[in-house]
Amino acid sequence: MQVHVPTSIDEVLGLMGQGTIVAGCTGIFPHLAPTESIISLRKAGLSGVETEGDTVRVGATTTLTQLAREVPFLREAIASIASPTIRNMATVGGNLFAPQPHGDLAVCLLALDAEIERNGDLVTGVSFKVPEQWFYTKAMRRKQNSASIVTVASDGTRIALGGVAREPVRALAAEAKLAEGDIDGAAEAALEAADPFDDAYASAWYRRRVLPVHVRRALTNAV
Ligand SMILES: Cc1cc2nc3c(=O)[nH]c(=O)nc-3n(C[C@H](O)[C@H](O)[C@H](O)COP(=O)(O)OP(=O)(O)OC[C@H]3O[C@@H](n4cnc5c(N)ncnc54)[C@H](O)[C@@H]3O)c2cc1C
Structure with missing residues (x-):
């Protein structure tokens, strides 16, 4: 090697x-x-978090631990990922490539409409605006090292889901309901974005069954 x-x-x-x-x-x-x-990429100079006004720019090799330290509204989401040991090594750029049902930070970045900076195949960083409100929930089997059954992230306008399809997805029909102030409708409409799978954590049937519950729960409890 x-x-x-x-x-x-x-x-x-x-x-x-x-x-x-x-x-x-x-x-x-x-x-x-x-x-x-x-x-x-460890020494390639791609690590660091910079904040200018309400815009945050995160270098691709910033670790999840470092991101949690510097961006408070993402702490709860990051705490739901893996374990402290993994979070000390896992990077923001790497999480974009984590196959579902991993990739919880990628779900958050989708809900934030984050911009991904790339140079060819190399991701160099991501940037996003700090939202005025933030909603996040992750259903999993145990507290550490457990992948998602359902992950929901929202800034109160966009809703992104993890665990319920092969990629993180935006729940567009649910967003339309949310825009009307209809949280129950949004919870049910989230199913339209789901194409769940069976794995060791949960069956597709179970993921579908509990998705509306977790969307409703997420949208009624701001972080
Ligand atoms: C026990 C365990 C539990 C886990 N639990 C969770 C969980 O609950 N939630 C969750 O979200 N994730 C979870 N993960 C996944 C973990 O978050 C990812 O493995 C991690 O984020 C990947 O980051 P990394 O820096 O280690 O990437 P690497 O393993 O180094 O790379 C992963 C992939 O990304 C590519 N890559 C990495 N950086 C770049 C870049 N800058 N540009 C282009 N390509 C790049 C690599 O080529 C590779 O294909 C878990 C992992 C483990 C081992």
Whole structure:
């Protein structure tokens, strides 16, 4: 295995194609072949959180722990991800690639209409506006290291769902109901965005059954 540790974005870009990009390595590690070359982003200068007015820009290799420290409204969501040990290593950019039912931060970023900065295949950062209100809930089997059964994130206008489809999804019909002030209607309409699957955490039937409950619960309890 060859390990590249580039120290700038230009160096990373020059190495693209010569190995697999890794950041915190929490997701990719089990999938790496023993002889695979890797390009570590650890020292590429892509980490950090900057706030200007109500806009937050987060570097791709910022860890989930660091993000929780610096962006208070996301703390509850980040606390629902994995465990402290994993959060100390897992990065914001890496979470965008976490397959469902992981990827809870990606669900939040979808609800925030975050902009993803990319240079080719390399994600360099994300930016979003701090919402005036924020709603988040995640149903899971136990407190740590458990993937989502249903994740709901909303800024009171957009509603994003995790755990109920192969990708994080916006619940557009539910958003229309929410705009009319109809939370019960929004909870039921969220089913239109769901295409759930069976896994070790829950069946598709169960995910469908509890989705409206968690949407209603999320929208009536601001973080
Ligand atoms: C035990 C356990 C429990 C977990 N529980 C949860 C959970 O409850 N909720 C949740 O959301 N997640 C959960 N996860 C997933 C975890 O959050 C992700 O593995 C993590 O966010 C990925 O980030 P990373 O930096 O480790 O990425 P890596 O593992 O380094 O990379 C993951 C993928 O992203 C690509 N990648 C990474 N960074 C970039 C970049 N900047 N540009 C382009 N491609 C990039 C890599 O090439 C790779 O394909 C869990 C993981 C574990 C091991």
